[in-house]
Amino acid sequence: xxxxxxxxxxxxxxxxxxxxxxxxxxxxxxxxxxxxxxxxxxxxxxxxxxxxxxxxxxxxxxxxxxxxxxxxxxxxxxxxxxxxxxxxxxxxxxxxxxxxxxxxxxxxxxxxxxxxxxxxxxxxxxxxxxxxxxxxxxxxxxxxxxxxxxxxxxxxxxxxxxxxxxxxxxxxxxxxxxxxxxxxxxxxxxxxxxxxxxxxxxxxxxxxxxxxxxxxxxxxxxxxxxxxxxxxxxxxxxxxxxxxxxxxxxxxxxxxxxxxxxxxxxxxxxxxxxxxxxxxxxxxxxxxxxxxxxxxxxxxxxxxxxxxxxxxxxxxxxxxxxxxxxxxxxxxxxxxxxxxxxxxxxxxxxxxxxxxxxxxxxxxxxxxxxxxxxxxxxxxxxxxxxxxxxxxxxxxxxxxxxxxxxxxxxxxxxxxxxxxxxxxxxxxxxxxxxxxxxxxxxxxxxxxxxxxxxxxxxxxxxxxxxxxxxxxxxxxxxxxxxxxxxxxxxxxxxxxxxxxxxxxxxxxxxxxxxxxxxxxxxxxxxxxxxxxxxxxxxxxxxxxxxxxxxxxxxxxxxxxxxxxxxxxxxxxxxxxxxxxxxxxxxxxxxxxxxxxxxxxxxxxxxxxxxxxxxxxxxxxxxxxxxxxxxxxxxxxxxxxxxxxxxxxxxxxxxxxxxxxxxxxxxxxxxxxxxxxxxxxxxxxxxxxxxxxxxxxxxxxxxxxxxxxxxxxxxxxx
Amino acid sequence: xxxxxxxxxxxxxxxxxxxxxxxxxxxxxxxxxxxxxxxxxxxxxxxxxxxxxxxxxxxxxxxxxxxxxxxxxxxxxxxxxxxxxxxxxxxxxxxxxxxxxxxxxxxxxxxxxxxxxxxxxxxxxxxxxxxxxxxxxxxxxxxxxxxxxxxxxxxxxxxxxxxxxxxxxxxxxxxxxxxxxxxxxxxxxxxxxxxxxxx
Numbered sequence: 005x006x007x008x009x010x011x012x013x014x015x016x017x018x019x020x021x022x023x024x025x026x027x028x029x030x031x032x033x034x035x036x037x038x039x040x041x042x043x044x045x046x047x048x049x050x051x052x053x054x055x056x057x058x059x060x061x062x063x064x065x066x067x068x069x070x071x072x073x074x075x076x077x078x079x080x081x082x083x084x085x086x087x088x089x090x091x092x093x094x095x096x097x098x099x100x101x102x103x104x105x106x107x108x109x110x111x112x113x114x115x116x117x118x119x120x121x122x123x124x125x126x127x128x129x130x131x132x133x134x135x136x137x138x139x140x141x142x143x144x145x146x147x148x149x150x151x152x153x154x155x156x157x158x159x160x161x162x163x164x165x166x167x168x169x170x171x172x173x174x175x176x177x178x179x180x181x182x183x184x185x186x187x188x189x190x191x192x193x194x195x196x197x198x199x200x201x202x203x204x205x206x207x208x209x210x211x212x213x214x215x216x217x218x219x220x221x222x223x224x225x226x227x228x229x230x231x232x233x234x235x236x237x238x239x240x241x242x243x244x245x246x247x248x249x250x251x252x253x254x255x256x257x258x259x260x261x262x263x264x265x266x267x268x269x270x271x272x273x274x275x276x277x278x279x280x281x282x283x284x285x286x287x288x289x290x291x292x293x294x295x296x297x298x299x300x301x302x303x304x305x306x307x308x309x310x311x312x313x314x315x316x317x318x319x320x321x322x323x324x325x326x327x328x329x330x331x332x333x334x335x336x337x338x339x340x341x342x343x344x345x346x347x348x349x350x351x352x353x354x355x356x357x358x359x360x361x362x363x364x365x366x367x368x369x370x371x372x373x374x375x376x377x378x379x380x381x382x383x384x385x386x387x388x389x390x391x392x393x394x395x396x397x398x399x400x401x402x403x404x405x406x407x408x409x410x411x412x413x414x415x416x417x418x419x420x421x422x423x424x425x426x427x428x429x430x431x432x433x434x435x436x437x438x439x440x441x442x443x444x445x446x447x448x449x450x451x452x453x454x455x456x457x458x459x460x461x462x463x464x465x466x467x468x469x470x471x472x473x474x475x476x477x478x479x480x481x482x483x484x485x486x487x488x489x490x491x492x493x494x495x496x497x498x499x500x501x502x503x504x505x506x507x508x509x510x511x512x513x514x515x516x517x518x519x520x521x522x523x524x525x526x527x528x529x530x531x532x533x534x535x536x537x538x539x540x541x542x543x544x545x546x547x548x549x550x551x552x553x554x555x556x557x558x559x560x561x562x563x564x565x566x567x568x569x570x571x572x573x574x575x576x577x578x579x580x581x582x583x584x585x586x587x588x589x590x591x592x593x594x595x596x597x598x599x600x601x602x603x604x605x606x607x608x609x610x611x612x613x614x615x616x617x618x619x620x621x622x623x624x625x626x627x628x629x630x631x632x633x634x635x636x637x638x639x640x641x642x643x644x645x646x647x648x649x650x651x652x653x654x655x656x657x658x659x660x661x662x663x664x665x666x667x668x669x670x671x672x673x674x675x676x677x678x679x680x681x682x683x684x685x686x687x688x689x690x691x692x693x694x695x696x697x698x699x700x701x702x703x704x705x706x707x708x709x710x711x712x713x714x715x716x717x718x719x720x721x
Numbered sequence: 722x723x724x725x726x727x728x729x730x731x732x733x734x735x736x737x738x739x740x741x742x743x744x745x746x747x748x749x750x751x752x753x754x755x756x757x758x759x760x761x762x763x764x765x766x767x768x769x770x771x772x773x774x775x776x777x778x779x780x781x782x783x784x785x786x787x788x789x790x791x792x793x794x795x796x797x798x799x800x801x802x803x804x805x806x807x808x809x810x811x812x813x814x815x816x817x818x819x820x821x822x823x824x825x826x827x828x829x830x831x832x833x834x835x836x837x838x839x840x841x842x843x844x845x846x847x848x849x850x851x852x853x854x855x856x857x858x859x860x861x862x863x864x865x866x867x868x869x870x871x872x873x874x875x876x877x878x879x880x881x882x883x884x885x886x887x888x889x890x891x892x893x894x895x896x897x898x899x900x901x902x903x904x905x906x907x908x909x910x911x912x913x914x915x916x917x918x919x920x
Contacts, residue, residue, distance in 0.1 A: 046769060054773040063765040121872050173872070440869040440879065510869040511850070512881070514860055602863035604833060609886040610865050 089132035110312035116340035207237035242281035350382035411543030447617035494535035519588035526581035583649030589639035653681035687716035745782035808836035
């Protein structure tokens with residue numbers, strides 16, 4: 005090893021470092037060391053393992069991969085110096101307007117791409133005009149547009165950050181090193197309004213008949229080609245107005261306690277209207293485009309089809325903000341508009357929520373809302389509406405919410421109510437996240453709920469033992485503890501049920517696992533029903549005891565009272581699960597389908613894995629694979645037909661349709677259940693008729709009528 | 722024996738017996754693996770990534786040969802993860818003309834057998850939700866889809882975490898430890914998770 009040490013030499017090239025230290029030039033040493041190593045060879049060290057070597061390199065990321073060739077500009081300044089983002093965009097005012105519209109369109113596409121899960125640095129901040137916003141101040145239109153974009157970004161980031169449940173979507177808020185905050189952004193609306201005002205006048209001016217023109221103030225037109233003035237003015241106005249209304253939507257929705265929701269709806273409607281105008285401007289802009297059109301016009305990020313000027317995706321790759329090495333595709337302009345339409349519709353659903361004070365209603369709303377697969381921005385807004393300052397809608401403390409669910413204010417005195425309130429808050433937040441993450445978290449919180457159940461139960465038992473005399477007050481207290489226990493258990497089963505259902509939506513189960521899943525679901529639902537019935541009976545008791553309005557319910561009547569629709573609905577789901585599980589088991593037994601001999605494991609291992617979290621939470625004792633095996637072993641078609649599960653569902657559905665007559669969402673739900681029942685009943689009869697093991701009969705299961713309850717499809721091959 | 726297919730596509734009719742399998746034998750195998758993976762998978766890997774796997778767990782990597790050419794490979798690792806000894810399948814590749822012949826299944830099976838013999842309690846991997854071939858292959862071997870990972874891949878595609886649990890004599894579900902993964906870290910993935918598209 006060559007040694008070239010220069011100790012004790014003061015070298016004026018380098019800054020002085022203190023008394024006892026000097027600089028030593030080790031370049032020759034490093035060079036020889038490099039020559040010692042062949043390509044792909046690696047130094048092994050105690051604290052430099054292969055894992056470290058592998059992880060240290062991030063291929064194609066210029067921050068970490070010194071070998072990557074840098075092409076393009078090395079800095080924003082260099083790009084600007086080379087004319088990558090001219091201001092004005094053209095000396096020809098018509099071209100300048102066209103190019104500005106292209107920038108607006110491409111920015112919209114970038115924004116939608118960012119919302120969909122890509123980094124800010126590679127989307128919105130690929131815009132050089134945004135990277136150096138002050139530069140644009142001479143161009144009022146571009147400047148005000150950039151400001152509102154930046155202000156909107158900040159507003160959206162703030163919502164998502166505050167929701168704090170975007171773990172898997174963490175790229176969204178990462179903005180280190182990006183110029184997100186700027187002075188004067190609060191004035192963005194007034195700037196935009198001024199520009200809008202000017203263009204409106206220009207539009208009026210160009211539409212006025214020539215005789216009136218002399219009366220109107222002399223207004224300089226937007227651009228030089230008078231035939232195109234109207235088209236360009238309109239194209240610009242709808243884009244500006246869209247941004248303005250969208251910003252207002254965000255501001256209104258953030259008002260505490262849902263106070264701004266009605267106004268937000270008005271702005272949403274305006275946004276949708278402007279979106280429609282933006283869409284219509286496509287024809288005009290495309291036929292009056294100048295400049296090169298993008299290769300595939302359908303994938304184009306602008307209405308005109310031309311490439312927008314002033315964007316460079318690679319500029320930020322050396323900044324702190326994450327820029328995953330793989331280049332990303334910006335959404336097409338058309339897809340971006342679709343995204344916004346959906347986002348606005350989702351936000352509108354949130355804004356039209358009645359702010360149901362009952363937890364049951366809130367849970368139902370969130371579950372229903374999630375069925376349309378809303379994106380992160382919409383979900384974050386919902387979460388912030390539901391949970392603010394530790395209260396429901398920022399207004400109702402959760403101990404209140406719980407006591408309303410149980411039907412007795414007194415339950416607030418129970419020492420567990422505070423903790424349960426926290427569990428409910430956590431549950432609501434989780435229910436607003438994306439389905440994949442949601443399911444994992446629901447599986448985890450089952451433990452928390454189950455443990456709390458046990459604690460409440462224990463406290464109940466102790467109370468019971470202590471209260472050997474029968475004073476009415478103490479009896480009431482005990483009843484409350486029991487009511488709280490029942491409610492806690494009911495929520496726990498509800499979470500377990502949702503956990504299992506999400507598995508279908510996420511396609512986690514393969515057909516030969518449907519049977520065990522429906523079986524487990526059936527068992528969970530039975531427990532859920534049991535607790536729900538107890539809760540309802542308990543609250544009727546309470547109302548009777550407190551002599552409230554339901555006095556007309558005599559003791560007999562309360563026993564014979566018709567089952568509330570919520571209970572009937574649960575009954576339907578129980579029959580569907582049981583019926584499907586039995587049918588699948590019978591198919592396995594009699595037709596030898598859905599069997600899967602595993603070479604590495606058996607059905608038991610798969611059972612254990614699927615229900616691991618449920619078992620760990622110990623919400624069901626005595627439920628094991630052995631029990632499942634026994635249950636399915638006895639299943640045969642004649643039994644399934646005899647018990648007529650699906651027929652029962654059809655019968656109950658009729659009754660439910662009457663109960664839910666005024667509620668379109670619930671009606672839709674019942675119709676779906678009915679369809680599943682009808683089709684399965686028919687399939688069952690066909691299979692049963694065929695009898696025995698008929699090799700020409702092909703049975704498959706499809707989710708054509710319900711995302712979680714399958715329908716058997718019978719075909720003859 | 723090669724045959725020309727209708728549109729001038731060369732089709733190979735090969736019987737399973739013509740494929741030979743070898744366990745990773747040393748440096749001479751490394752370029753074969755790298756070439757295959759570089760060619761077929763879209764994720765760029767540095768040589769250190771390959772070395773990490775094949776140096777530390779040579780017994781878990783296998784190569785498939787036909788007429789002296791390497792046509793497929795599997796690269797894996799195993800180790801302790803939150804109190805579980807678990808195997809992980811990092812890369813699986815079979816070149817296009819050789820797909821659909823069970824080569825991938827054979828490669829994976831051999832590796833899993835070694836994992837089982839070595840005392841692994843389970844085996845895991847990630848696969849794109851759209852990768853029907855991989856999902857079917859692993860499904861047949863007994864893997865379940867334990868989780869769905871939202872936008873796991875940078876192109877926005879979701880992934881399934883697939884897990885195979887080996888049978889154990891003292892099966893008591895209530896004693897199972899928490900296997901769950903911490904949330905996916907964008908910058909430090911557990912090895913290479915990209916899988917071959919299509920078999």
